Amino acid sequence: MPQSRQKMHCVSESGGESFGAGSSSYPDADCDKIRNCKDIQKPHYIGHRSRVKNKFLTTGFSGWNDYEILEFALFFALPRGDTKEIAKNLIKKFGSLKQVIDACAQDLALTKGVSKDHCAVFINFLKSFSSLYHKLKIKEAASLSSPSQTVDYLSSLLSGEKEEKFHMILLDSANKVIDCLELSSGTVNKSVVFPRQAAAAALNCKAASAIIAHNHPGGTLSPSKNDVEATKAVKEALKAVEAELIDHIIIAGNSYFSFREYNLL
Numbered sequence: 314m315p316q317s318r319q320k321m322h323c324v325s326e327s328g329g330e331s332f333g334a335g336s337s338s339y340p341d342a343d344c345d346k347i348r349n350c351k352d353i354q355k356p357h358y359i360g361h362r363s364r365v366k367n368k369f370l371t372t373g374f375s376g377w378n379d380y381e382i383l384e385f386a387l388f389f390a391l392p393r394g395d396t397k398e399i400a401k402n403l404i405k406k407f408g409s410l411k412q413v414i415d416a417c418a419q420d421l422a423l424t425k426g427v428s429k430d431h432c433a434v435f436i437n438f439l440k441s442f443s444s445l446y447h448k449l450k451i452k453e454a455a456s457l458s459s460p461s462q463t464v465d466y467l468s469s470l471l472s473g474e475k476e477e478k479f480h481m482i483l484l485d486s487a488n489k490v491i492d493c494l495e496l497s498s499g500t501v502n503k504s505v506v507f508p509r510q511a512a513a514a515a516l517n518c519k520a521a522s523a524i525i526a527h528n529h530p531g532g533t534l535s536p537s538k539n540d541v542e543a544t545k546a547v548k549e550a551l552k553a554v555e556a557e558l559i560d561h562i563i564i565a566g567n568s569y570f571s572f573r574e575y576n577l578l
């Protein structure tokens with residue numbers, strides 16, 4: 314008769330028993346490994362997302378690099394995988410976090426790890442969501458009394474756009490925002506199209522006043538001759554429907570030009 318093997322076990326340092334598969338036992342050397350398993354270092358990426366999240370909850374974005382902010386944002390678009398490398402590649406390709414957010418989905422998708430139909434869409438969503446927040450902020454305010462709020466909203470809409478767009482903020486007699494509209498985009502004859510569109514919008518909303526704005530995709534901040542002529546024409550068109558033009562703001566990159574501040578109205 315073959316001699317039966319005695320079942321052996323080793324006790325872990327936590328007090329629990331550790332057994333091999335079936336009736337086989339761990340060799341003494343393996344028992345030593347089990348006793349010392351707590352000394353084995355975990356890979357650095359284990360718990361990384363939790364650490365980043367806790368850092369945000371503790372400090373906000375204070376002291377963060379661009380790629381770290383983008384890396385954290387991408388956690389919500391890519392539930393698995395290394396978003397740090399993707400974030401660094403995007404920042405390197407486009408130059409800054411703002412330029413990444415301003416980029417179109419097609420360009421974003423050229424970066425490894427960024428899918429056109431998911432990750433790129435999420436990045437575009439971030440900009441749209443920011444613009445919506447600023448729009449709701451000025452619409453819910455008792456009155457539009459802060460020029461910085463207006464510029465923040467218009468910058469979130471127009472900065473980084475690749476084509477020229479014309480927007481309008483309509484206000485009531487108490488200076489409360491009635492609506493924010495995009496009236497046109499692309500190359501148009503401003504002095505002809507803008508006055509007609511502005512007057513129609515003001516009349517439809519029964520607005521008492523309005524702020525118009527457009528962007529300069531090329532980055533030049535100074536108003537062109539056409540901009541000046543269009544502003545005068547819009548002012549007269551609004552006057553015809555008993556509305557006042559408060560300002561015309563040009564957005565170019567991270568800067569703005571106000572016709573009102575330069576006494577050009």
